[in-house]
Amino acid sequence: MYYIGIDIGGMSVACGITDEKFNIIYKDSVPTEAKKPGEEIVADIIGLVKKVMDKVNAKEADIKSIGIGAPGMLDRKKGVIVRSSNINFRNTEIRKLINEQINVPVYVDNDANCAALGEAVSGSTKAVDNSVMITLGTGVGGGVILNKKIYSGFNGHAGELGHTVIVYDGEPCGCGRKGCWETYASVTALIRQTKKAIEENPDSILAKSVDGEVNGKTAFDAMRNNCPVGTEVVKQYIKYVAVGIVDIINILMPEMIAIGGGISKEGDALIKPLIEEVTINMYKKMAVPTKIVTATLGNDAGIIGAAALGVD
């Protein structure tokens, strides 16, 4: 039997078919034509699924389930994408639409939750039952895994870890609050912090090294070039990341936390000082009980986690 996992992103839709151990056997993708009506986007996705099934000669009867990870607000029970910030889904009945053409159980969940489940079933947090994945990207996404299942609260909307206030009355957040963790620990935040430091220190190595756009790597690169300004930006950014990590430990006490998203590619340059900062902040100086690691599956986490939604 196979599982199919679909990861719907703002730029592209990826679809993978996996074996029962969630190894991806084949995958493919199509661009997300985000402005088209939701039903037409789903038609593109169905075409992609059929193509992937054909490629490995899989029939309906060979597929245990189709799982979908999507950004935005979902109705898991009904299999509907209620709305999505960047893609034109509006109460799009994706389960019904797929089932009209492919008669296989369809599950939907949040993309951040799927990435967390993917890491939990075959990535960085595979060894433990209870874990949290934090995605440091355009926003700060989170997924909570308890007993190898996504924890999503009574209504499916738990795990909005990026939307917890760490700076009272701080930077305005897209969610409507001020000072959310996301507004200090996302890549977007790091870019803002980097730009501010450049403006304030026009003669720094950081400022002089910028060739084109500032991105999430700019300050890390300057740090590697021994720029004190870049080093300070990274140091402060990591403090902000650590505050939220310690909060998660104090609330949920997961056995592992995996850090994903673009910035996680910095590897030890991020993780080592992050663990140091977490250590300083532990409750009454207790040892850090939670293992903090970088996610290992990259973009495949979403596909694999979506595939694993169909596990009983």
Next chain:
Amino acid sequence: MYYIGIDIGGMSVACGITDEKFNIIYKDSVPTEAKKPGEEIVADIIGLVKKVMDKVNAKEADIKSIGIGAPGMLDRKKGVIVRSSNINFRNTEIRKLINEQINVPVYVDNDANCAALGEAVSGSTKAVDNSVMITLGTGVGGGVILNKKIYSGFNGHAGELGHTVIVYDGEPCGCGRKGCWETYASVTALIRQTKKAIEENPDSILAKSVDGEVNGKTAFDAMRNNCPVGTEVVKQYIKYVAVGIVDIINILMPEMIAIGGGISKEGDALIKPLIEEVTINMYKKMAVPTKIVTATLGNDAGIIGAAALGVD
């Protein structure tokens, strides 16, 4: 069959015996002689348990379990109170000591967790499976209930909800961090905020109404006497409480949150503006999905929750 629940506090130890529906049939208490060696405190507790059992003519064979809620750090598996800030427990083997005299299964858990479980089995959150209880007291305690069981993470230390930073680099906290929710939303914090307002506004009704010690009621009383200064203190305090409540909703999405502790006695004067403030802060203006109520069991919550530790 009966259950026995013990609530160890800094001032007294309460012990109750309940029926299978966790109605307290009889309860009694002894003062906590907090400075005595832990083993002697346990001897007092054993005496209390025996007295309570005698009172209802219960034999060992009639008791399903003895549950203990204690402040501080516990080893649930071993049945040991590792340490407690205000009581002289140091690796006190309370299960072993009780079992030397009373041969009944003994369970231990954190006092805040027990209060949350008590409310969940027969108090304010009885109607739902997933709930959180927040105790606004000397500190801010929390207990997370998932599927009617205490959620305590892989090592038993989850649910430290008061120790999440809401003010980056804010007031120093006993846990070692700065700006924890507890340092803004506890009764201790409200008293500090009230005293500051009194100092800054010596001619206010608030300042003039103080007769003796400032306590958690002082600002609420001034508000009821139409004092603008007292009203502002309460308003700001409730904003701080709300920040943490919204964070908990965004992370855990419980069906209900119960507010306990001394300040919860304010009832609607606390809960109504709190719900308004939570509403303003909900993710993208969604309706508040979580029902927020005052806890109803008062001090009995700890006894009942401790008793319910023995449920399979």
